[in-house]
Amino acid sequence: MSDKIKAKVKELLESGKVKGFLGLRHMNGHIGPYLFVDSSDLDDLVVGDRQRPGDSRYPLNKQLIHLARCYPEESFGVLVRGCDERGLKTLFTWNQLDPEKVVAVGIACPQELAEACECLKPYPDDFVEGEKIEGRSFDSVAKVDSMELASRLEHWLAEFAKCIKCYGCRDICPMCFCKECSLENDDLIHTGDIPPENPIFHLTRAVHMAGRCIDCGLCSEACPADIPLRTLYKKVADIIDQQFHYRPGFASADEKPPLNILGEAPEH
Amino acid sequence: MTSKRIAVMRQLLAFSGIEQDRLRLEWVSSAEGPRFAEVITDFTSQIKALGPSRLKVAV
Amino acid sequence: MDYRTVLTTCSYCGCGCGLYLEVLDGQIIGTIPCKTNPINQGKLCVKGWNIHEFIQHPSRLRQPLIRKNGTLTEVGWDEALDHIVSKLKEIKEAHGSDSIAFLASAKATNEENYLIMKFARAAVGTNNVDHCARL
Numbered sequence: 117m118s119d120k121i122k123a124k125v126k127e128l129l130e131s132g133k134v135k136g137f138l139g140l141r142h143m144n145g146h147i148g149p150y151l152f153v154d155s156s157d158l159d160d161l162v163v164g165d166r167q168r169p170g171d172s173r174y175p176l177n178k179q180l181i182h183l184a185r186c187y188p189e190e191s192f193g194v195l196v197r198g199c200d201e202r203g204l205k206t207l208f209t210w211n212q213l214d215p216e217k218v219v220a221v222g223i224a225c226p227q228e229l230a231e232a233c234e235c236l237k238p239y240p241d242d243f244v245e246g247e248k249i250e251g252r253s254f255d256s257v258a259k260v261d262s263m264e265l266a267s268r269l270e271h272w273l274a275e276f277a278k279c280i281k282c283y284g285c286r287d288i289c290p291m292c293f294c295k296e297c298s299l300e301n302d303d304l305i306h307t308g309d310i311p312p313e314n315p316i317f318h319l320t321r322a323v324h325m326a327g328r329c330i331d332c333g334l335c336s337e338a339c340p341a342d343i344p345l346r347t348l349y350k351k352v353a354d355i356i357d358q359q360f361h362y363r364p365g366f367a368s369a370d371e372k373p374p375l376n377i378l379g380e381a382p383e384h
Numbered sequence: 385m386t387s388k389r390i391a392v393m394r395q396l397l398a399f400s401g402i403e404q405d406r407l408r409l410e411w412v413s414s415a416e417g418p419r420f421a422e423v424i425t426d427f428t429s430q431i432k433a434l435g436p437s438r439l440k441v442a443v
Numbered sequence: 444m445d446y447r448t449v450l451t452t453c454s455y456c457g458c459g460c461g462l463y464l465e466v467l468d469g470q471i472i473g474t475i476p477c478k479t480n481p482i483n484q485g486k487l488c489v490k491g492w493n494i495h496e497f498i499q500h501p502s503r504l505r506q507p508l509i510r511k512n513g514t515l516t517e518v519g520w521d522e523a524l525d526h527i528v529s530k531l532k533e534i535k536e537a538h539g540s541d542s543i544a545f546l547a548s549a550k551a552t553n554e555e556n557y558l559i560m561k562f563a564r565a566a567v568g569t570n571n572v573d574h575c576a577r578l
Contacts, residue, residue: 144450145479146450146479147479148448148450148478149463149475151448173478174475179448179473182472186444190444268399268400268401269438270401272400272401273439282488282492284476284486284487284492287492315439319396322396323393323396337485338476351396355396358395359388359391359392359395360388374388375392378385379388382388
């Protein structure tokens with residue numbers, strides 16, 4: 117299911133609207149990120165479904181930042197799902213990408229993926245492939261919320277205790293573009309100590325995801341210890357939405373995140 | 385800004401299983417000695433009532 | 444502009460995690476774990492995540508070094524190998540085979556590691572062989 121995407125990308129490349137298209141390609145028996153510059157390569161373009169829908173997604177937005185930093189004058193196309201589009205919008209807000217230089221080619225996610233992700237909006241505003249599926253609610257968050265306070269602490273301490281401090285959650289995160297990371301600041305996190313301080317390490321990261329996390333779930337997928345990081349960041353997004361009526365990627369790109377501006381005092 | 389961050393942090397603490405009343409934000413000027421004493425006394429008794437943090441026991 | 448993602452295998456230990464190196468205009472700028480690799484399934488450890496850093500690092504060794512009058516000096520391979528051979532022989536004669544140990548590297552291939560083991564046991568006559576990849 118990528119014919120319409122292929123046709124769209126072919127048109128973008130051949131008209132010269134974009135210098136290249138960042139998507140996924142089937143190569144060497146694997147699915148990996150690839151910059152298409154020649155429309156003859158498009159035969160191998162895929163959307164990242166191998167055994168299950170969306171099981172081979174990559175942080176294309178993050179790679180796009182790398183490209184845009186070196187070639188700020190060029191325009192690039194990029195494959196986006198609902199989450200990636202939220203990511204693009206948020207990266208525009210944070211001035212990491214120029215909206216004039218990015219052409220998003222959208223795909224709507226199938227039901228199975230939307231359910232697995234508990235995605236609020238499993239489709240971009242504009243998409244050329246797939247069908248619009250209703251969003252899902254955050255059942256994983258509700259499950260933790262329904263626990264007793266003491267069990268919640270026990271739950272998270274047990275999960276965080278599995279951490280091997282690989283920094284994979286940060287390294288894969290399309291929203292982690294900072295040059296200096298708090299998780300490497302010795303005043304906040306003891307660098308070189310394994311395992312990391314529990315729960316400080318993960319709560320520090322959770323705080324930094326406030327007003328930023330677009331719920332793509334790549335962190336959970338990259339975690340070698342299967343820590344349900346996505347649930348934690350989903351909750352953080354809920355808190356920000358509830359307190360400040362802001363959800364990254366749903367607001368317009370001009371609207372600043374609540375923790376970046378003074379704004380109004382929170383509702384208690 | 386601080387009041388916004390503390391509001392978020394209190395909810396995050398609750399979600400992580402830590403009593404949110406262990407974190408409080410108050411504004412006290414350097415000219416308000418008695419008020420400072422009052423706030424600290426009140427907060428101390430509040431924390432004592434909550435008892436030792438399970439986090440401390442767990443870690 | 445030449446941007447590629449090159450599929451390769453992590454060279455830090457024997458697990459063999461699959462990863463893509465992001466290469467922009469000949470410079471390696473990043474690492475992305477391979478989702479479809481059956482070994483690591485899109486995950487990496489902290490070493491793997493930073494593997495792009497050592498490849499082009501300015502302090503990476505590119506030439507053998509021999510300490511001459513207290514300073515490490517770049518030398519050719521012939522001189523380095525002659526030096527190693529004469530020193531190994533000298534130590535073995537003076538203190539015996541077990542005064543020598545061999546430390547193999549995860550950055551070498553399986554076959555090369557086999558060879559260093561064989562060299563230690565058959566040529567030098569010691570069982571003092573170990574490997575750096577004890578994670």
